[in-house]
Amino acid sequence: MRFFLFILLSAFLLSCNSEKATSVNKLNEVNVRMDKEPGLINPFYAPTSQGRTVYQYIFLPLADYHPETLELTPILIEEIPEGSEVEIDGEKRIAYDINFRDDAKWPDGTSVTAKDYLLAVLMIKHPKTLIVGWQPYFAAMKKIELDDNDPRHFKIFLDPNYMVGKEAAVTSSVMPAHKFDPNNILIGKQDLIFGENYETSDSAELKVVEEINNSRNHKKEIFQNGPYTITDFQTDEFLILDAKKDYWGQAYPNNPFLQSNSDRIVIRVVPDEVAAINMAKDGRLDFLNMKSSDAFFELKNNPETNKDWTFHVPPVRTYYFLSLNNRSPIFRDRGVRRAIAHLVDVEDIIENIDGGLGMRTTGPFHPSRSYYDESLSPIKYDPELASKMLSELGWNDSDGNGIRDKVVDGKKEELSLEFLYTGSNLAKSIGLLFQESAKSAGVELTLVSKKMGLMRKENLNIYNYDMAALAITSDEAPDDPYSRWHSDNAIPGKRNVSGYSNKDADKLIETIRTTRDTDLRKEKYKELQKVMYDDQPVIFLYCPLQKMMINNRLDAKATSKRPGYLANTFKLKN
Template sequence: MKRFSLYLFIFVCTSSFIISCKSDSYPPDNKVQDGTLHIRKKTDAQKLHPFVYPSPKARDIYQYIFPQLADFDPVTLKLIPVLIKAIPEEIKITEGPNSGSIKFTIEYLPEAKWDDGKDVTAQDYIFSVKTVKNLKVKAGGYRSHLQFISDIIVDPNNPKKFDVIFAKDYLLAKETALTIETYPAHIYDPKGLTTNLSLSDAGDENKLNEIIAKDSTLMQWADDMNGIKYGRDVVNSCGPYQLSEWVTDEYIILDRKENYWAKGSKNPFLIAGPKRIIFDILPDETTAITQLSEGNMDLVQEVSGAVFSNLQKEENSYQFLTPQLTKYYLIAMNNDSPELSDKTVRKALGHLLDVNNVMKSIDFGNGTRTIGPIHPGKNYYNSKLSPITYDVNKAKSMLTEAGWKDSNSDGTIDKMIGGNQTELELDMYVSEGKLGQQIALLMKEATASAGIKMNIIQKPFKQIESEHLKKKDFDMAPMMIRQDLVLDDPYTRWHSDHTKLGGRNIYGFENEEIDKITKEIQISEDPVTRNKLYTRVQEILYEEQPVIFLYAPSERMVGSDKWNMTSTVRRPGYMANTFTLK
């Protein structure tokens, strides 16, 4: 009998054995020193490489090294210039070879420089976009956002000024052009191997292969971009901080650049407050809180609901931050799995999890149920649809409707699939995260009452991620989805174009109407029309239930009283570079 594994991934937690193996020097600067800010991270970043590894656990760190051309103000949430003079307006091109396209004229700040004193120029921007578009670079998650950039034209009289051309009027064209990190071309491609590679050839697999066949050094460069060399050994951009030291699974140290080109800037993304920021890798929450109480830690993120509530009741001088971030939880389901290819089965599983109980137990009720991929806080969220209710009897009825029954009286329902009698037995793999454990236990109990056999198996997060999630070798997997403040572009996660390995549609979900609507959303200029399309996307996903949508939680952070710190809706909920000592 073939068994289909159900992989449950929720925030990595490693064993106490790993914690006991920290080096004798851990943590660095053990006592908080003047100007040194300690921040607890649950997991290591693996790479500090926005294009190849845009994971939240890395983004929380590399944002201080790799600023974007523009970003969302932490207070007003409006897009503001960071590395450029001004936010450009969209210009429609009505004549010439690019007629029918749109463009944005962008100019880097005249004072913007790299660490070696060289100017940040349009050529660095071209190199960055070209790198993402290069099919040999593993930037699939990023690449889809730049798909409509067709050309970049440099001003012949100003090397810092350029036009970004979009082949069509894309929904997020302005944000796409501006919210991208800039890499120094002379550092990440010192031999100029990509200089003569055009944007179009970089994204054309046949032409790219022809070029590489003539010059294999370009493939070696791509391998370096994908690997440790440019993900860890070389980490360089024009932000206020630089990587100084990195000990795997122990800590990452960023130091303020003393001769920084933007020194004294009031721009929230260029401010360099703390002299040193140390991200301490502490999977165990108890250890992190102990470090905080002993004065060795300044900020602890993702604090569990129970611990957060207890700390608030105690007499202490901690700061409690609870920003409502744009993120939500879901349980991914592999729609290609024979058992889960039927939407009736997927819906039944949705009725077998008491989400309200999970939210109450883990987040003390501090969250909002959600029915789809649009965050409940956005004005085009479809509030007319009600969250899936916990109803075991309804789930049983739906499974029976789908043809599942206990034909051999062994206590587990079964069905003929592909000529074989297949029992509905699922393995649930979980890390030690409390949310994963809670979901696993509740679903095991509920699924048993519905005739589904579920085995709960713990497994390291990194192994689950690399061997199963990325390869789509799973049945189900709880995940946290983080979103940006821009308008939603459901194409990258729900269109069938992204079901292939490495794509963001790890669920294998395919729907012709979704494919059509998500592309219409990308080019829709009318907000009313676009909101109707968003509403329809949510209706379809609600009906098909390719995943189990859970809820949008509030972040919980506890900080020491040594620093002036504020929270923001902008992820990860704080900006460490703006903290100041009291």
């Protein structure tokens, strides 16, 4: 186990006063496994679960959901603001007063200020931005008011009807205005950028925007205010994160997001789970997040492994699904989508592939949500029914090659489909099981493995695919289904990668995100689930439990907050 202690733990404890020794038993290094390359390490440009595994130690939001209480907790700001109703130019708004901590600093010692927040919001809203995922959540932000007398204080004004306006506003990270926009070129155009249909040809402004957009590719060059910085990396192999010296966040030892209990976090990219397990046994890994339930239970039930490791299965708000390209000639017919759904034996997947560590879901909301519709029965596995439905829809094997076909828009289409997946053994196992049942119904399935970045670029973002095994993870705020399921976002490059479009669903989504009446919103959530259940735009599979191994020398906790742990909080047990 690679815990490089200062000679011996006992000597270390003697060298510190008792208060510090009980608060932090420091590690020199903790080694964490990732199963794939994280890609972009930037919450603005790539707010993915893989990216978060790294950027959560480097970028700090104003606030975040506490890993234990799951309540919004201040990080860069002094407290979570309370809103007050105001009227601006005849429009009702909710105003929030926000103050950054007076000791929150950038790496060069410059204070974090309101301009840093304003710059981030302006980039989210700018017409030339490459920040796509955040835009729907910041449409409700109508104005930011700086304080001429206090650079740390500012006020935001939100549309009062957007359900998670405050949550979106305070869980954003910030950008160093003194680095990117020292001459206030972008900051000076707030009114224009916040307006509708803003366009610009200002070369100086476009240069600022381009520089910030280009920073999305940074790793070692990242200039941020979290407790760690990337000091070395090798693509597809590792990233080394070193704790900052004399870090301002050390003044808040009880804030989990500001801790740096290990001097170094080494994130090792190990796609092969067997190799990762062997590395753990050899002392080269301290933490594993696993996909294989068989391997997990085998290790958990092995007395030799049990003495060195603890095993955890925290729930996370994640669901697995098979995205169907609703724009394709085949899957634009919801009857076909429904029939294909009957070919996926989800119960068998949960029990025999994922070790029973999952629960069925019938829609885009986690079953733990109060607005999840439990009245909807999961689509049952029934190949005979699927075959009957396809035949009734005119899909038959006209040429005797074992694959159903049909003339659609004057062209013969075969039910010969590509199943894209990112290379994980779990997704591959799901694909192989699905492939077998599909064949019995005259549907040919070809499994194609691709890295997620390539899959997004070549397939998902341009609707050039049949189906893809994907996962969505959400945070603790109420779900806003707009970006993934509204037809506004069923265009290339947006997040509605299935291309789903339904006017009734659109209206329900708009009502959900613009009402503050929680009872009405709950009702509309359920109505939306029923519409999507009937449409089956994708095949909803199940919500998994995480499978984690943590070396028992560590005082470490799992959490239901994604990605399920905070390695910066890991420390040695007393």
